[in-house]
Amino acid sequence: MSDIKKVVLAYSGGLDTSVILKWLQVTYNCEVVTFTADLGQGEELEPARAKAQLMGVPDKHIYIDDLREEFVRDFVFPMFRANARYEGDYLLGTSIARPLISKRLIEIARETGADAIAHGATGKGNDQVRFELSAYALDPNIKVIAPWREWDLNSRTALIEWAEQHQIPVPKDKRGESPFSTDANLLHTSSEGKVLEDPWEETPDYVYSRTVNPEDAPDSPEYITIDFTKGDGVALNGEAMSPATLLTALNELGRKHGIGRLDLVENRFVGMKSRGMYETPGGTIYAAAHRGIEQITLDRGAAHLKDELMPKYAELIYNGFWFAPEREMLQAAIDHSQSRVNGTVRLKLYKGSASVVGRKSPDSLYSERHVTFEDDAGAYDQKDAQGFIKLNALRLRLLAQRDSGGA
């Protein structure tokens, strides 16, 4: 064991991180500072305070922060400006929360003079990578403790036994094997493991917690509008809202209409495939709306460059490189494109789908004058198309002449 004096633990108040809290005290004989973040996961946080106190953490070392606005404003919205999707579909709900948690862990480490941080992510997943890359990028000298990679509590039974030996209360429902593992924040809830481990088996309905089954959603569609300013959502149905308030309201709409369920087999950064279930109700609506407003306000060159850069950008976030220079470079390019992404998108929500049905903008690049089948009063000279085609074709004709063996 290296020489650790004080460690800041990402602490949820649940069984696993309570065991870790104790294990850190016992194993490293060090002070533990707990950090519990409200990222909109929908759980009460005060119980975490009581539990930490119970394990002897002094009040000044118990941090409980509401990070919801910062989360949406500085992480979720910038990411959605890029229309980021990992492997075609995943909206990166877990990935985007990790760097913020690490940022706060490092800040608290500085405030409290801690020399280490600790987290409860396992050695098989992406989250350990995301936590640690962010932490190292923000403080190159920080030490990181990842108990799941260190201890030998490698079965549920061993963990619970250890808890009981150390007077950690074990809730009844944790005694049996939990059927799957979940992570939640304002953007999404993810589940994986156990009943989800066979990718041929349909995800049971009870795994979903953030959305009604589309079959149980209202039989009539609901229409909404979202307003955007510089690429970020600012109002719902005409009512101005802060980032977190807007996402919360969209989550409610998504829940009601069964929007944002995703069943995915994805490639983890550590090299294996895993099967996950994601619910991103508000984010799914928001993503559709953002593409909708870009359709009329972004130039083709900007739009296509964004589409080309997106897979790499999404991969960087998925792999934990939020605080890497290349992510920041891509963000600079993306943000540059959003200065005129202003306007209103109208969407239809219905039984699992969020469809753009209208968009308007004072900054629209759509020109009815140019596109019309009617008389366009000289806006566009169809004869220009001939030269355009001829010169685009020239290299293909030279190729064809070469390949057919003559002019």
Add this chain to the structure above:
Amino acid sequence: MSDIKKVVLAYSGGLDTSVILKWLQVTYNCEVVTFTADLGQGEELEPARAKAQLMGVPDKHIYIDDLREEFVRDFVFPMFRANARYEGDYLLGTSIARPLISKRLIEIARETGADAIAHGATGKGNDQVRFELSAYALDPNIKVIAPWREWDLNSRTALIEWAEQHQIPVPKDKRGESPFSTDANLLHTSSEGKVLEDPWEETPDYVYSRTVNPEDAPDSPEYITIDFTKGDGVALNGEAMSPATLLTALNELGRKHGIGRLDLVENRFVGMKSRGMYETPGGTIYAAAHRGIEQITLDRGAAHLKDELMPKYAELIYNGFWFAPEREMLQAAIDHSQSRVNGTVRLKLYKGSASVVGRKSPDSLYSERHVTFEDDAGAYDQKDAQGFIKLNALRLRLLAQRDSGGA
């Protein structure tokens, strides 16, 4: 007018191309060969024969070909291997049909000794570009006549007047302004213009012709399976099918469940934005299924490279560069990745959505042994993750040391 002796016309039998047929005879004083393709657009083609005969085209110069299998096998399926979507959403239903029509036009020109081809695409759209780039790529010396860029029949009234002056029958429903313009083939139907020209207005339901309104779709979901071999669909619900048969059957399923409607403002190659409505019922189901089977059979490196290349590949097809070397290079890379994309995908179809709910494969790369939360019997050593993270973090730590001004 340049010196044209014989021209092959892409002829639908409709009013516009009938006017063009006559206009070519009158204006160029040349022979016209008509070519009518069955691409699955769902219209009878024999009336085209009668109309061509009526305008004096000899039987040997009337070509009516069923290209449905070639279309799906050699164009649609290769494109879907790439998961191609233009601007995030458009499945390229019109774009992918054009190169095949041009290929056949050039073949017929060779068979009949024609020196030119003609088409009915306007000077504002993408189709003229797609037709002509493909034609030039296949025959660098072919001449191309695009009447819409040449004549002065620039209003509906003018066109109809000209038709009547030249004894071309004008169907009653063509006398008024048509409310929008459509294109159809086995993959999709697109509509644009007129009632669709205001991108804020919702597409009226009567514009859709290939799908029921999701609100009118069955209240119970339907489950299906699609089998893939080397990245191509080969069976529906266990029943082997040819490419066109499979797509036809999926279209029927998509129609029933209201799947594949898309309202899009897109960027045309010629430089303007246009608003289109697309219905791609079977293609939307197929696209989801293809991603599903790739999830368990494609390695991450291959999958991510495909995602990075896709926007460029889709843009090439959209812009008409199917027969360009760079599209062929990308196809070679994509096809290389598909050799083990075999297996079965299970989908749930319900009120507008096609969702993958299961996938299995003899070539699966998903390893439950590695991913399990349970004891993995040594398949994966969690301690490896530490070194993995440490070396991935090294450059970020060196950066942080530099940027904070010291080690």
Add this chain to the structure above:
Amino acid sequence: MSDIKKVVLAYSGGLDTSVILKWLQVTYNCEVVTFTADLGQGEELEPARAKAQLMGVPDKHIYIDDLREEFVRDFVFPMFRANARYEGDYLLGTSIARPLISKRLIEIARETGADAIAHGATGKGNDQVRFELSAYALDPNIKVIAPWREWDLNSRTALIEWAEQHQIPVPKDKRGESPFSTDANLLHTSSEGKVLEDPWEETPDYVYSRTVNPEDAPDSPEYITIDFTKGDGVALNGEAMSPATLLTALNELGRKHGIGRLDLVENRFVGMKSRGMYETPGGTIYAAAHRGIEQITLDRGAAHLKDELMPKYAELIYNGFWFAPEREMLQAAIDHSQSRVNGTVRLKLYKGSASVVGRKSPDSLYSERHVTFEDDAGAYDQKDAQGFIKLNALRLRLLAQRDSGGA
């Protein structure tokens, strides 16, 4: 002829643009404003004033501007931050000058109330595209006159005859066919045409004007240093210099040592291949130096992203899209990477080569502690490499197991 009242002409004072000046007056019966830019081409500009006056251009309509500092500071240096090379080798010396000329043409058009601009680029080359795309991007309503695409003076003889008919002095050395065509500015001189048209024939030595033949360069190498701040050169051999002064001094060094000659067959945007000879003496030294300083100050992630984006960035500049949003987005990404690109590069100049032999920086990321073969005092734990390799290999092993048919 469309209705033009006043046109701003990019005027060199040479025979061709003098003919154009007159031709515009005669053909359009409009006022002509002349604009002559000093971009460091090394020609006296005052003769252009006298010639314009001779053709009746009033003094207030004669613009002669020294744009050298703006050229290097706002165009050349930003481009070199990207390490831009078109088709692997071309340093874009002509391409990068065109947008600045167009910018000034449009400014002068606004100042003088002109409704059009004119340039002397032919209809076969890239420069017409570059001039006009930039002009349209800066003023969507500007009219553009490109005489070489309009008139019928399509041979040298015809041009000279027309000049004589219109009392335009024809210098003796212009009477015969010139052996090739050149363009020059502070960054480079290019030549093409005539003796260069056979790509198998070596470029004759007399074509080069900015560099000595390496065989005639000094027999001893010369060592120099260039200092960089935020990615831009700021000093030569320790002496602070403005951008244009620095490039001028490097040109002198490059000339002396025969550096920066390039014989290239390139692909023009208009679709054909052309063979060009380029001399970029100072730019070649500067480009090597910029890469040198980036080697120690740029993080790998940033450096590799830059390398991946570069070909597209270079293509955009080559094709004339300097003022397009996607070029600006890429520039935002590139500039973001340069904030710590500070330090000094040492180069050896010798008979055609500029080689980086040393680099140092207060912002260096190079860590001798980490890389040393000697005892590194724990800076790097070699055991971390095992986990790093194991997890990078995991997907490859899963693939190999699948492909060999078993675990």
Add this chain to the structure above:
Amino acid sequence: MSDIKKVVLAYSGGLDTSVILKWLQVTYNCEVVTFTADLGQGEELEPARAKAQLMGVPDKHIYIDDLREEFVRDFVFPMFRANARYEGDYLLGTSIARPLISKRLIEIARETGADAIAHGATGKGNDQVRFELSAYALDPNIKVIAPWREWDLNSRTALIEWAEQHQIPVPKDKRGESPFSTDANLLHTSSEGKVLEDPWEETPDYVYSRTVNPEDAPDSPEYITIDFTKGDGVALNGEAMSPATLLTALNELGRKHGIGRLDLVENRFVGMKSRGMYETPGGTIYAAAHRGIEQITLDRGAAHLKDELMPKYAELIYNGFWFAPEREMLQAAIDHSQSRVNGTVRLKLYKGSASVVGRKSPDSLYSERHVTFEDDAGAYDQKDAQGFIKLNALRLRLLAQRDSGGA
């Protein structure tokens, strides 16, 4: 120590791998099979046999293979088809040899029934990654022993002491600290460490072993031709040669003229920067020639796609992913482009430079007819350029209208 029965060691016969041989015998108490490859490194290999015998390796377990033709044909040439350069300059001479060595190690492991391989690369470098990723990709169950990451012989003195204790002969010149470390094969020689560790200090001339100092090279240039077939070199000065013979001959020319020296600070895959010196005499000439023949035989679309893919392709090889699916996909795309890359390139070799001065091909796409400044007999209609520019400008004009606030 895990349970190893037989290990195949990549054995050079030098001191380090001799120590490893013995260390494996002593530490793992296992049989050792030695594999010594002739990759053109220019050393006699038979002494390696005697040394292995001396340490008790039976003859049937001593493999000495001449892999030079396979190396150039199946690894070097395919890589040069891509014009691969890592970080702008490095021709990947070490990187490309590693996968071949691993391939042969795995083959020999199969032939001899070995369950492990071992190599002499350290835990700080790229080569360990390259060896092991390739090995795992070819045999997912192989065990890998990397003594430098395992043992505690972490100083030169410790190694030599251990050698002497175990009766391994230590050559006199190995007793002192060697001034730098080298790797060599037919493509290049690299050196790093010691005197090279300060990136501000010029590489001393004695570090170079494969090239004369350009200052000592002949004072007159030498002209050569290289013929290409399908993107691969097949003849020098008209004389047909096998791949390895051609590269050997080019190395001799490069040596004589001082061509291919490179002083680089590069980013290692393991996260640190290192400074290396590379000599790639023949490869540098060959790379220039390959670009030269592509200039006239590759279409622009193909050429630009290759340039865009190249940085990723080079990174994959540098990082050790030769046997990864994404490298193979890129190779498929690249190879597709080379089918008509045939012809002859003429180069001038002079004091450190290899410059293309001429290229010709039966498959040339260069069209003097199109590019000429003279009368082109209608090959190209300059008026087409207007439409081409107009439509390329349309989106920029719509942007400018929007951004200036009006039409």
